Amino acid sequence: MSYLVLARKFRPKTFSEMVGQEHVVQALENALTSQRLHHAYLFTGTRGVGKTTVSRILAKSLNCQGPDGQGGITATPCGVCDACKAIDAGRFVDYTELDAASNRGVDEVQSLLEQAVYKPVQGRFKVFMIDEVHMLTNTAFNAMLKTLEEPPEYLKFVLATTDPQKVPVTVLSRCLQFNLRPMAPETILEHLTGVLQTEQVPAESQALRLLARAARGSMRDALSLTDQAIAFGNGNLVEAGVRQMLGSVDRGHVFKLIEALAQGDGKTVVDTSEALRRDGMSAASTLEEMTAVLQAMAVLQAVPSRAPPNEASDPDAADTARLAALMPMDETQLLYSLCLHGRGELGLAPDEYAALTMVLLRLLAFKPSGSAEKKTLIHAEAPVAPPPATLQVPKTPESPPASEPLPSRSAPPGQRLAVVDAPSRQRQEKSAGAPADGPRDATKVVAIPMRVQPPPSARDTPRAAEASAPSAAIEPSEEGDFWHATVTQMVVAEAITALARELALQSQLIARDVDQWVLRVERESLNQVSSREKVQAALAALGHGVTLAIEIGVVLDSPARRNKLAAEIRQNAAEDAIRNDPEVQALMRDFDAKIVPGTLRPA
Structure with missing residues (x-):
């Protein structure tokens, strides 16, 4: 028969x-x-x-x-x-x-x-x-x-x-x-279990789970794959055999990749990708398995109270929960999106595993660098800096005659800063010889002279509206020189990236105190808590343990403006050098030659 x-x-x-x-x-x-x-x-x-x-x-x-x-x-x-x-x-x-x-x-x-x-x-x-x-x-x-x-x-x-x-x-x-809807993997798994019990074919639950996922909602595909798996395993359905038949990637490799990405370990990512290449595993299957795991992680992160599957129904539940606590929510969403769109890039690259490696390394390119900027776990609350205390500054030859409280976002651009919080007062009292636990005398508090960006003079007022022009002149100042050098150092060292880098480049240093600096930006979108914390962490790594205060206003001197002005100066010098070159002038005179606009670049 x-x-x-x-x-x-x-x-x-x-x-x-x-x-x-x-x-x-x-x-x-x-x-x-x-x-x-x-x-x-x-x-x-x-x-x-x-x-x-x-x-x-x-x-x-x-x-x-x-x-x-x-x-x-x-x-x-x-x-x-x-x-x-x-x-x-x-x-x-x-x-x-x-x-x-x-x-x-x-x-x-x-x-x-x-x-x-x-x-x-x-x-x-x-x-x-x-x-x-x-x-x-x-x-x-x-x-x-x-x-x-x-x-x-x-x-x-x-x-x-x-x-x-x-x-x-x-x-x-x-x-x-x-x-008629596609069937859920759980429905297919339950049906396959009953079919194999009727057929008296021994099968591991994880092997049937692989077949149910591979069927992609089709019961006929599931039964056909089961027939193939029975023939492949000579009457036995074991996870290793079914995985080899389907070309599926072991979830252990997927968990290793996600953990390495969460920890910023690029070497492990590349080594694991090479191991998958040697084993002949499908790059598309790797991204598909990663997408499934990341989706489960995102659900656990968004709904922590959700009861996780037990080990019997899902052996990968424990590893998924561990990685959900290890990787921040935003990185989970970013990696999910990269894996989802990366599958379309596999056919465009000369080697699909080269494309797989680039997709995985792409997350590391967007991760914050340095341990000081490491994100906290998903349940941790973002630290909120306490409001600084204001202190009147006594008249001294080195400081202005009076000061006002910390300027708000609506304060005029030239308002001054005088902030000395509790830790700085304690340090000043110790330096003045006050006892550590004795009563504090307000008259013994000595304010630190501030470095304040001078306000624009009356003759600069008509040009304030033109400050946003690329070629607007910048009057150098000590605060601007210091902030430009500091930001350049952080950017070169890649201590700040993405929005944090834009915040530093587009801001103007208004005032410096011992414990707090004031920056001014023109766009409210740059004033993000996470970006400010990253810049503070980068400054702390350079030895400037300060708190940043951000105000919104007209920016006249920023590192980005200085860089743009320097680039324009180099470009104009290069164009002048070409136009004044005798040989170029001879060609233009004798052969009616012209310099194509936009083709000159400084060396």
Whole structure:
């Protein structure tokens, strides 16, 4: 006796045997029970979800005669009468299946419709089932419209398609449409477990889980892959064998890659990628597995109270939870997006593993550098700097006669700063000889002279509106020189990146105190807490342990403006050198040559 594949052997024979399509089964069972039958049904869905199976069960329900031959329309066909057996065997004369993929012309459709004028020969209803109906030509669709709208009372149409968008609206409006959904991996896993128990084939749960994920929502694909796995494992389904057959990447490699990315370990990332290359694992499968793990991590990070799966249902739950606590939420989302879009880049690169390595290293390029900028865990609260205390500065020859509190964002640009917080007061008291635990005398507090950016003079006021122009002149100042040198040092050392770097480059240093500096920016979007903390950490690494205060206002002197002005000066010098060159002038004079604008670049 020839072997019958699992997909055919375990094809459902009744609605109760259908899995994963309860919404369709319930509607059809209620319609059959109440005898409210439509004349045309359209079943849509991806491959292997049960469109043809539902059509055959519906045909049996309409024509079932019961075990005693006295039955009528029922939602539970008996499966033992002549009509049920004939439909299961594919030889029922009143049930016709037409494959529109190979019979898509008007002649085939007209030949089918010619049979509609004859009453059923053996059953109660004629049932015309047209599979892949979207493949029919427009002429064929038009030929069947009238019969589809008003068929004889004994005729039922059942249409099936994987692409309902290609079915004309005139056909859709004449049918009851049921969308068969792709099946969840858990549903497929449960069904495969029952099938293999019936077949008495030993199988590991993790091997069946791999097959359920590889089926991508199709029960037929799952059963076909199970057949292949049984042959591959010689009657045994073990995880290693199924993984080798599918070319799936071991989750251990995926966890190792994600952990290395979370810790900024580029060497481990490259070594693991090379190991996957040597083992011949699919780069696309690697990114797919990483995407699945990152999605589970993101759910745990967003909903910490969500009960994680136990080890029996998901052996990877513990590792997923550990990585969810290790990687910050924003990096998880970024890596998920990189992996998702990286799959489209595999075919563009000369080597898919070179593309895989670049996708993984791309996250490291966006990670903050330095341990001082390491993000906290997802449940930690961002530290909020306490509001600084204000202190009046006594008159000294080195400082201005008076000072105001720390300027707010709406304060005028020239307002001064005088801030000495509790730690600085303690240091000053110790330096003045005050006892550590004795009463503090406010008269002994000595303010530190401040370095304040001088306000623009009256003659600069008309030019303030032009300060945003690229070629606006910059008047050098000690504060501007110091801030430009400091920012340049941080940028060259890659201590600040992305938004933190933009904040430093686009800001103007207004005032410096012992413990606090004031920066001014023009755009509110640059004033982010995370960016400010990263700049503070980079300054601390350079020996400037200060707190930054940000105000919004007109910026006249920033590192970015200085860099742009320097670039313009170099560009103008290069253009002048070319224009004043005697040989270039001779070419322009003798041959009417011209210098193409925008082609000159300083060396």
